[in-house]
Amino acid sequence: MTELLKVLEDYDPVRMSNGQIRCMCPFRENHPDGSGRKSFFLSPELGVFHCFSCNAKGSAVRLLTRRFGVNYFDAMEMVNLASVVGDKPKKPEFELDKSFTVTPPKYFLDRGYKDETLRHFRFGETDDGWMIIPFYRGRELVGFQQRKQTPDRIVRNNTGFNKKEYLYNYDDGYDYVVVVEGYSDVLRLYEHGYNATAVLGADVSRWQAQKISEFEHVYLAFDNDDAGRRATEIAYWQVSPHTDVKLIPYPTKDPGECVDKRTWAESFRDATDYAEYATYMAMYWDGYIEMREKVKRDLKHRAEDDSR
Ligand SMILES: [Zn+2]
Known part of the structure; x- marks a missing residue:
């Protein structure tokens, strides 16, 4: 915490009781009239900042690395460390009880x-x-999945790992992200040279939507099946009010199966906006409109539950 306050020291930072830091907006070029003296908030817990005067906002880690020249891992640590300062020392969520060897x-x-x-x-x-x-968050191991393929596929998830507040391979060093369902998809797109993150399932929580919304450009590439279509709507309606969202019309069952790099590159280039996607889906996907309306109703209920 002290370190974070030190980095911001030229801007009169104050730590508030809710853990946020309030200070003068460091984007002085946005305030030629001298305004923005107390309008800047940084939330170490959420890893974001926002100036209510000039409306600058984004990732706290990126602010520290780009604006203040802090190196990436130090910045991660500052934000993470700062978020655990409080009355109760936070226990590690998870300890890997097995020794494993990094072997493909x-x-x-x-x-x-x-x-x-x-x-x-x-x-x-x-x-x-x-x-x-x-599963890592920055450099910290926060969970893992173990699986066996034979004789039957068995998958065990680590208990106590909150998937709703996690994005696999989340990296805000890019201005865009491709959002997918699983880690296999992330690996494939990594091989093709794209920044991808996985929600680990076919749902998108409010927390995940908020993190995804920080990117300037968001590309959705959920699976080409009913669950994936539904996840696309869940993501779109939560993220599109905040940033640019496009959809990638790739030809395989999921991005993980899109082994051919050129096929993926062409699909990415052909990314469509939602209006085009929805028009196509309404024509060719049975029950699309009904599903979409149900998703919108469900999201409204979620928002109401959260505000109670
Ligand atoms: Zn500002």
């Missing part, structure tokens, strides 16, 4: 993922034959 599992190699990709995402195996897919 054969199952993923067989599906065409590169050795270096699997190492980058630190996929591994335990001595007793489980594949381990670790």
Whole structure:
């Protein structure tokens, strides 16, 4: 916390009781009249900042790295450390109780993922034959999934890991993001050279929508099935009020199966806006309109539940 206050010291920072930092807006060029002396808020907990005077807003980590020259990992640490300062020391959510070795599992190699990709995402195996897919937040291991393929596919998720407040491979060092369902999709798009993040399922929480909304350009690429179509609407209606959203019409079941780089690149280039997508869906996807209206009603109820 002190470090964060130190970085901002030229701007008279004050830590408020809710953990947010209030100070003079560091974007002085937006305030030639000298305004914005107390209009700037940074929330370490949410990792975002907002100036209520000039409306500058975005990721706290990016502010620290780009504006204040703090290196990325230090910035991550400042925001994370700051968020745990409070009355109760926060226990680690999770401890990995198994020792695992970062070894690209054969199952993923067989599906065409590169050795270096699997190492980058630190996929591994335990001595007793489980594949381990670790979930990191920055450099911190916050959870993992273990799976076995034989004889039947078994997947076990680490308990106590809140998927609703997590995005796999979230990296705000880009001005755009491709949003997908699963980590296999993220890995494939990483191989194709794209910044992707996974919601880990076919739903998008308000927390996830808020983080995704911080990007200037958002591309949705959920699975080409009923659940994926529904997730597309859930994401679109939450994110589109805040930023530019486009949809990627790729030809495979999910982005993970889009092994051909050129096919993906063409799909990305052909990204459509929502009006075009919805018109097409209304013509060719049975029950699309009904599903969409139901999603909009459900989201309204969610918002009401949250405000109670
Ligand atoms: Zn400002």
